[in-house]
Amino acid sequence: MPGWRTIGVIGGMGPAATADFLALLVAGVAAARDADHPRVLIDSNPHVPDRNAAALHGAASPGPALAAMAAGLAGQGAQVLAMPCNAAHGWAAAITAAPFVSMIDAAVAEAMALNPRAIGVLAVGATLALDLYGRSCPVPVLNGDLAMVQPAVNAIKAGDTGAAPRAALAAQAARLAAAGADVIIAACTEVPLVLGPGDVAVPLINSTAALARATLAAARLPDRVGA
Amino acid sequence: MPGWRTIGVIGGMGPAATADFLALLVAGVAAARDADHPRVLIDSNPHVPDRNAAALHGAASPGPALAAMAAGLAGQGAQVLAMPCNAAHGWAAAITAAPFVSMIDAAVAEAMALNPRAIGVLAVGATLALDLYGRSCPVPVLNGDLAMVQPAVNAIKAGDTGAAPRAALAAQAARLAAAGADVIIAACTEVPLVLGPGDVAVPLINSTAALARATLAAARLPDRVGA
Structure with missing residues (x-):
């Protein structure tokens, strides 16, 4: 070892x-x-x-x-x-x-290894406001709808890791994939606590795991x- | 708060x-x-x-x-x-x-709150050799068979949290319950990584959770x- x-x-x-x-x-x-x-x-x-x-x-x-x-x-x-x-x-x-x-560089590197044309990002707050992923990605970034992602993240922070936040985040991922994202980054550490690869039709990068x-x-x- | x-x-x-x-x-x-x-x-x-x-x-x-x-x-x-x-x-x-x-006092306190006549302990190594639970319990302690518990703990430490170590530990818990233990303490932190309340017929105290x-x-x- x-x-x-x-x-x-x-x-x-x-x-x-x-x-x-x-x-x-x-x-x-x-x-x-x-x-x-x-x-x-x-x-x-x-x-x-x-x-x-x-x-x-x-x-x-x-x-x-x-x-x-x-x-x-x-x-x-x-x-x-x-x-x-x-x-x-x-x-x-x-x-x-x-x-x-x-963490941003680690998640972007794993996403870019899949040769995407565009990357979907599920993020909230400062990650979005400071465009942390957009500044680091060499391909276009499509952001999830904050009005949908934020309540799901708030629910997870309060201990709800059930079906409701999962469905809300899966719907956002599906929207980004439909808009052209070839890979989705779970760019808030709460997101992968409920959303897994089986919930998304394109590859999902867990920023915590990356x-x-x-x-x-x-x-x-x-x-x-x-x- | x-x-x-x-x-x-x-x-x-x-x-x-x-x-x-x-x-x-x-x-x-x-x-x-x-x-x-x-x-x-x-x-x-x-x-x-x-x-x-x-x-x-x-x-x-x-x-x-x-x-x-x-x-x-x-x-x-x-x-x-x-x-x-x-x-x-x-x-x-x-x-x-x-x-x-x-941790010993915390687990014993949770076990004693159930008013047991005897407590079963699933432990290995120094916990057994130094009789850490026997010295702290005001009622008799029945220890699991080290020859059965140790291989299960070793497997869990190596990353196997599957059916085999669970079955081995459940069998030991059943043996202790049959011998008179009214409550079992999972007295090695690896044990509750596979053994849950549903695997044991008497109450199971998770020493990590306690x-x-x-x-x-x-x-x-x-x-x-x-x-």
Whole structure:
């Protein structure tokens, strides 16, 4: 087994997405023994200033809190940082304490590997307002209807992972596919908590899972020759 | 909503159990908004010296590593500490950096609330060798057959959460119930990853879930009068 760099997770936005990300990190390590896993340090902090209020209404920036969390994690030994929250990537420039794996870049890379002509994005709040995916995608981006996606995300945040939010998000994905999107990115960490590949007619990229894969790739140390 | 103390998690033993514990913590908070959740700091460290080797073969103690992890979490702000690993509780005395919520005590308390005449325990390694449950239970403890429980736990640690380990653990639970246990404690964090209440004829206490409930109870700040 290769060794690993220590992973630091800037989390809590929201808490369920961070739990989902940790489960995906663990599942992504093909290891029979505990000791073959990477060390993972997590700061799940649900009190970071609201990303959407900052982007939409000029409220306090989350940047300083994210920078402090990154510094705290790096101080405890984190060598690779990841942040399972799309919207918070609007302030990713504040994270300088250790190498940072971008969730946006990870999801776009997985989408672009499918050679799409256009990419559909299911996102809310700051992710949409700051056009985080549009700025990173080399092909056109079609956004879901915020009036439909936002209530579904709110319901999931409140603990409803049932049929209603799934149906609302599936309908949006179908609309984007009909409009020409060859692949859909679940670009809000709540979305893949209910929406799976079986709910969408075109490939669905789970941005949380894409980040987990990219984070493990960045954390993995090369096998030593002869080791 | 009440406020919360910051929770610190001494984790990684194993990594999947820590991910399960975080998911249970998040699910245990009845909150509609991210900001109503507690902050949770996690050190998921799979490189702590092996608890079972220490208890069974006199190998290096995990105590100093656990003490260092606790100190690191407290240094980052953790005010209540929890450790989702039964076996590691053999060295719980090393954890002094902040108030510690015992998983053993949490599971025993939930079992004793059912007024059992005897408690069945599905455990392995140091949990058994150090008799962690027998020392804490005020009623007799019946232990599962290690020759049957250990292979199931090993399979789960290697990622097999299918029918085979579930059947093996269900058979052990049935044997303990037949021998007089009125309640079974899943006293290894891998066990509840496959064994649920529907698999056992008597009540089943999930030690990971019991710890999550006890941790949230310890972290919750009292509502302020008039707030």
